[in-house]
Amino acid sequence: xxxxxxxxxxxxxxxxxxxxxxxxxxxxxxxxxxxxxxxxxxxxxxxxxxxxxxxxxxxxxxxxxxxxxxxxxxxxxxxxxxxxxxxxxxxxxxxxxxxxxxxxxxxxxxxxxxxxxxxxxxxxxxxxxxxxxxxxxxxxxxxxxxxxxxxxxxxxxxxxxxxxxxxxxxxxxxxxxxxxxxxxxxxxxxxxxxx
Amino acid sequence: xxxxxxxxxxxxxxxxxxxxxxxxxxxxxxxxxxxxxxxxxxxxxxxxxxxxxxxxxxxxxxxxxxxxxxxxxxxxxxxxxxxxxxxxxxxxxxxxxxxxxxxxxxxxxxxxxxxxxxxxxxxxxxxxxxxxxxxxxxxxxxxxxxxxxxxxxxxxxxxxxxxxxxxxxxxxxxxxxxxxxxxxxxxxxxxxxxx
Numbered sequence: 001x002x003x004x005x006x007x008x009x010x011x012x013x014x015x016x017x018x019x020x021x022x023x024x025x026x027x028x029x030x031x032x033x034x035x036x037x038x039x040x041x042x043x044x045x046x047x048x049x050x051x052x053x054x055x056x057x058x059x060x061x062x063x064x065x066x067x068x069x070x071x072x073x074x075x076x077x078x079x080x081x082x083x084x085x086x087x088x089x090x091x092x093x094x095x096x097x098x099x100x101x102x103x104x105x106x107x108x109x110x111x112x113x114x115x116x117x118x119x120x121x122x123x124x125x126x127x128x129x130x131x132x133x134x135x136x137x138x139x140x141x142x143x144x145x146x147x148x149x150x151x152x153x154x155x156x157x158x159x160x161x162x163x164x165x166x167x168x169x170x171x172x173x174x175x176x177x178x179x180x181x182x183x184x185x186x187x188x189x190x191x192x193x194x195x
Numbered sequence: 196x197x198x199x200x201x202x203x204x205x206x207x208x209x210x211x212x213x214x215x216x217x218x219x220x221x222x223x224x225x226x227x228x229x230x231x232x233x234x235x236x237x238x239x240x241x242x243x244x245x246x247x248x249x250x251x252x253x254x255x256x257x258x259x260x261x262x263x264x265x266x267x268x269x270x271x272x273x274x275x276x277x278x279x280x281x282x283x284x285x286x287x288x289x290x291x292x293x294x295x296x297x298x299x300x301x302x303x304x305x306x307x308x309x310x311x312x313x314x315x316x317x318x319x320x321x322x323x324x325x326x327x328x329x330x331x332x333x334x335x336x337x338x339x340x341x342x343x344x345x346x347x348x349x350x351x352x353x354x355x356x357x358x359x360x361x362x363x364x365x366x367x368x369x370x371x372x373x374x375x376x377x378x379x380x381x382x383x384x385x386x387x388x389x390x
Contacts, residue, residue, distance in 0.1 A: 156340070
């Protein structure tokens with residue numbers, strides 16, 4: 001638990017989350033975060049361009065890791081499943097406890113600026129999945145739909161996972177349920193009947 | 196074509212589009228737009244909070260009109276189709292010629308700030324469709340998926356429509372093609388087999 005040993009970046013993240021919760025995101029400054037983390041303001045800006053970025057610090061690495069999962073996937077014959085599987089099988093606890101992730105999401109949801117940045121990060125993530133699928137030989141329209149629909153399915157599942165009452169809630173199982181809901185709204189089409 | 200008679204707001208829109216194309220979006224100021232439209236800067240700000248908003252001036256009315264289409268739809272038994280149909284059947288020429296819409300899209304695509312605003316407007320539109328579907332009695336998970344997946348399908352189709360070589364390109368036909376692609380990536384699932 002004590003993260004003080006983990007270097008300046010981790011200390012800054014921890015200090016920021018504490019301050020955001022104690023006094024609100026809006027009222028917290030970079031200077032205060034640096035002070036709480038016992039680093040200089042200059043060090044703060046070496047790691048983060050602004051306080052918003054602290055909440056999305058893991059997004060870049062996450063995006064790269066997930067795109068790699070798609071590049072390494074055993075099978076891309078069902079690209080929508082390749083995407084949702086890459087997302088569901090990721091070890092989300094690496095980003096902190098479910099409780100910590102829940103607090104982060106609540107903070108994002110309460111601030112329009114953060115919500116916008118979250119949307120954009122997600123869109124960029126889907127674009128990167130689309131590229132990865134195309135590198136695996138999936139045609140562009142199929143790759144784009146699979147990447148964006150898959151990312152949305154995941155976003156919805158992730159939100160439900162965070163909201164679940166029990167700590168044992170299984171993200172992969174929730175993704176399966178959302179995929180079944182998607183199957184239900186997708187009516188039988190001539191092209192499906194032919195396959 | 197001459198829109199000078201249509202009042203200050205239309206004159207401002209027209210003047211802005213001309214200036215954005217002549218000298219670039221970034222280098223155009225509200226003062227210049229007002230001058231070209233022969234209105235005061237104060238009039239500019241009565242209609243638009245900033246120059247970005249000019250490019251999204253129709254979004255609000257569009258969103259309301261489309262949500263109303265969903266509320267009035269004959270049938271919501273296939274909510275994904277209700278959404279894509281509402282979008283495809285809208286008279287897009289009301290927003291200007293295809294050429295004008297194409298120029299607008301190119302401008303948005305070339306500016307990260309505009310692209311972000313576009314993403315957000317689209318997300319808000321999908322949320323409104325979700326509300327409309329729920330008002331029609333569709334359960335919340337189904338409504339959310341149908342609204343967001345449908346909006347993405349449309350976004351992709353709209354982009355292809357703008358990019359099409361021929362002026363006779365039919366948006367509704369393109370939406371059908373994208374829906375068929377979606378059907379292809381959606382593998383046969385147990386729940387589908389049972390229906």
